[in-house]
Amino acid sequence: MAPETNLQPVSTSSAPRTRLDIKRSESDVPLTPPQDVEVFEANDLSVYYGAFRAVRNVNMTVCERQITAFIGPSGCGKTTLLRCFNRMNDLVETARVEGKVLYHGVDLYHPDVNPVEVRRRIGMVFQKPNPFPKSIYDNIAFGPKVAGIKGDMDEIVERSLRRAALWDEVKDRLKTSAMGLSGGQQQRLCIARALAVDPEVILMDEPCSALDPIATGRIEDLMEEIKSEYTIIIVTHNMQQAARVSDMCAFFTAEVNETSDTRTGVLVEYDRTEKMFSNPSDERTENYVTGRFG
C-alpha cells in the first residue's frame, strides 16, 4: 500500500469528522526528501497532572518516515510527552496540556478535533504487550471494524500480520487466543493491530522493555522495515536501542523542583542520533549517553 493513501481521511466511519483531513498540497511531497516533511510540531508544550507539572516547555518537530527516539532517565516525562501526540493523556482525568501540538499544522487539542479520530491516525504500542483477551484474528479486526473500514477483513488481517512479521508464526491458529502467544509475539501482534487501521504515525512506549534480546531484535528489525511507510516515535530506556534504530533522538532529563520536591521533565537536546551519541552539544546529554549519569 502506498504511503500517500495514509494521508487521506478514513471516510467510511460515521464518527463526526473534524478538521483532521490534512490539507497537504501535492506540491509538498514530490521532490523534497521525505525527511523534511514535518508531522508533529510541539510549541512550548507543558503537561500537568493536577497542579503538578510533569513536562515543561517542549519545543520540537518530528519528521515523516523517520524513527524519533525519546531517551532519558525515569520520571523525565518521556511517556507523558509521547501520550500527548495521540491525546492518550485525555484518559487521565487530571491531565492538562498547555502550549500546542500541531499535527500537519492542525492543533491536536483544538476543541473541534475528535480525539478518537486522532488515535485512529496516530497508533500506539504500549510498554507491556496488551493484546485483547480474544483470538488473534479478533485482535487485528477490532480496529478496522470500529474505524468502519470496509473490505475483506481476512485480507486486512493477513496484511497487518505480514507487515508485523508475525503471519508465518500464527497463520494456522488465527482463531486461538492471543494470550497463548509469547511476549514477543504478543508485542508484534500489538504492532500489527496498530498497523491494521492504517495509521500514519506509530507511537511506541518502551515496546521492548518486557522482552528478551531476541524478541527485541525482531521488533527493531520490524521498525526498520516499516519506517519507509510510517513515522515512528519510540520511548526507550535502552540507549543502544536508540542508537541502533533512530534517526533523530531527543534527550530529556528531570529537574527537581526546589519547593515541592517534585520532578519536571525538560527537553535537553534534540538532534540527529549520530550527533547525539558522538558529539552532543550539551554536557548533560554527554554524561547520560556515556553512562556517567542516569
Add this chain to the structure above:
Amino acid sequence: MLLLGALSITLLLLVTLLYSVLTEGWGILSTRLGDFLTGRLAISPARAGISQGLRGTFFIGVFVVLIAFPLGIGAAIYLEEYAPRSRFTRLIDVNIRNLAGVPSVVYGLLGFAIFVRALRSITGPEANGATVISAGLTLAILVLPIVIITSAEAIRAVPDNLREAGFGVGATRWEVVRSHVLPYAGPGILTGTVLSLARALGEAAPLILVGATTGFLTEGDRYTLASLQERFTAMPIVIYTWAGRPQPGFRSATAAAIVVLLVVVLLANTVAILLRNKYEKRR
C-alpha cells in the same frame, strides 16, 4: 486452630439446619412431591401445595432480572467508565453502598407507599395494588444497590491497559466498554447479579408489607400477563405462614417448602457458576 474452629462451627450449624429440614420434610418430599409442587394452598396440611408460592417467586425473579439487572449494570458502567472522578461521584458511590445496607423492611414500606398505594391503578386496581407487580418492583429496587456495587467492582477490576489498547486503535469509549470491558467483567458481574437474585427470592419482610397473602387465594397459579394484577403469594411468605400454623402436619409442609426454596436458589447459583466458568475459559 481458632480459624478452623470458626469454619467448623459455621459448617456444623448449616449442616444441622439442612439435616433437620430434610428429615422433617422428607415425608412429603418422598411421598407426594409432584402433588406438593402443583397443589394449592389449603387448610389441611395433607393437601397443601406450593404452586402459588412458586409462581410468585418466579415472577419476582423475572422482575429482578428484567429491571434490576439492566438498571444496575447500566448505572455501574456509568459510574465506573463515564462519570468524572469528582466529589459528587464519590458521594453517590458511598450512598449506594449505604442503600445496600438499608433493612429490607424499609424497602417494603417504600414499595407499599409507591407501588401499592400511589401506583395502584397500574400495579393492580382489583387487588388494591397488593400484586406480584408491586412485589417484583419492590424487590428489584431492594437488590439494585447490590447489583450496582458488585458490577462496579467487577468493572473496576478490568486492567487499564486493556482499555488503553482499545482507545489506542481509535475506539470510542462505548466501543471499548462494549467490546472489551464488559466481556472481561462479565463473569464478575454475573456472579454478583445472581447472588442478588438469590437474595431477592429469599426476602420475606418486604413481601409482607406489599401485601402478599396466603389467606383466601383462590387463583394465583396462572402464568399469564393478566394474572400479574391479581393477589399473590411467594415462597418465603408460604414458609412464614405455615410455620405459624398450629396443626402438626404443617411442620413437615414448612420444611418441605424450605427445601424447595433452597433448591431454587441453589439452581440459580449453579447456573451462574456454570455460565461464569464458560466465559472465563474464553479469556
